[in-house]
Amino acid sequence: MDIESLRMFKSVTHYMSITQAALILDISQPALSRRIKQLEDELSVKLLHRSGGKVELTPQGVRFLQSADCILAEHDSVRDEISSDINDTKGHIVLGLVHPMARWLSESFIEDYSKRHPNTYLSLVTKSPKEMVTMEGCDLMVSPVLPDDIALIAKKVHKFKRYFCASPDYVRINGLPKHPDDLVKHQCIVNSAVNKNEKSWLWHSKTGEQGGSKITPAISTDSIDVAATLAIKGMGVASLPGSQLNHYFKSGSLVELFDYQFYQHQDLYLVYRTREFMRANLKQLILELQEFYRIQYSNCTLSN
Structure with a gap:
């Protein structure tokens, strides 16, 4: 039973004429008659008595008209509410x-976003990278990984750089590597969020080279913050996003190992379900996040 058939039935009962209703609905009389017959067949009841060009409601038709009015009113109310939300x-x-x-x-x-949009209530939900392959419980995600569901939209907002770092004490004790190939001799803090255990790190260089170097995993974590903490404690070499590193370098708790000549690339995505029928406040948040990342990363000396 579809909404359009209910509207057609209600129109017929309003004019008590299939001919008049067909004219108002701008469809042919035989087509309207077929829709009413299909509705009766679906319900297994006779809704209308037909006599010449006029129709009359059967007792079952009277009861069904009351139900149809309620269904159509509820449908229209929900449609208006959803349209208003959009x-x-x-x-x-x-x-x-x-x-x-x-x-x-x-x-x-x-803070600035909330001041600009005081009527939008934000809930920030932290997830591990492994949890970000789905959109469960979220309207929008800022994700360093692509989702598994190809129906989701993943819009790349930046390709950022991860740099190889360690604590000054670790470098003093274990020496300073000169090339990513030297990391096989060092303890490395690896990313447990990847699909398999990391045994090598891909890298790029400022001179246009790229390659992969074997590493010696010492400990793993799916958290960048935890990796930074472990590196500060002297547990090994970590690969960390440039945007996270300025305050560590200024405080002297971490040092970059290769004078910024070698680094890893990683993409950052805004992930959402659809462009169609998107709520205005969600669309606005996406636009403002895109602009925010554009400005922030263009001003970030480490990630350029």
């Missing part, structure tokens, strides 16, 4: 983030 700049948005990105946005973006 065009409304108010409402609740759940934003999924890895923990370091949640911390960074909390320090640099969320």
Whole structure:
């Protein structure tokens, strides 16, 4: 039973004439008669008595008309409410983030965004990279990984750089590597969020070279913050995003190992379900995040 058939039935009962209803609905009389017959067949009841060009409701038709009125009223109410939500700049948005990105946005973006949009309520949900392959529980994600569901939209907002770092004490004790190939002799803090255990690290260089170097995993974590903490404690070499490193370098708790000549590339995506029927406040958040990342990364000396 479809909504359009209910509307056609209601129109017929309003004019008590299939001919008049067909004229108003701008369809042929035989087509309208077939739709009413299909509705009767689906319900297994006779809704209308037909006599010449006029129709009369059967007792079952009277009861069904009352139900049809309720169904159509509820449908129209829900449609109007949803349409209002789509065009409304108010409402609740759940934003999924890895923990370091949640911390960074909390320090640099969320306050200004909330002041500009006081009627939008943001919920920040932290997820591990493995959890970000789906959109469960989120309206939007800022993700360093592509989702598994190809129906989801993943819009790349930046290709950022990860640099090889260690604590000054680790370098003093273990020496300073001169090339990523030397990392096989060092303890490395690897990423447990990848699909398999990391046994090598891919790298790029400022001179245009690229390659892969074997490493010696010492400990693993799926958290950039934890990897940074372990590196500061002297547990090994970590590969960390440039946008996260300035304060570590300024404090002297970490040092970059290759004078910024070697690094890893990683993409950052905004992930959402569809461009169609997107709520206005969600569309606005996506646009503002795109602009924020464009400005921030263009000003970040390490990630350029």
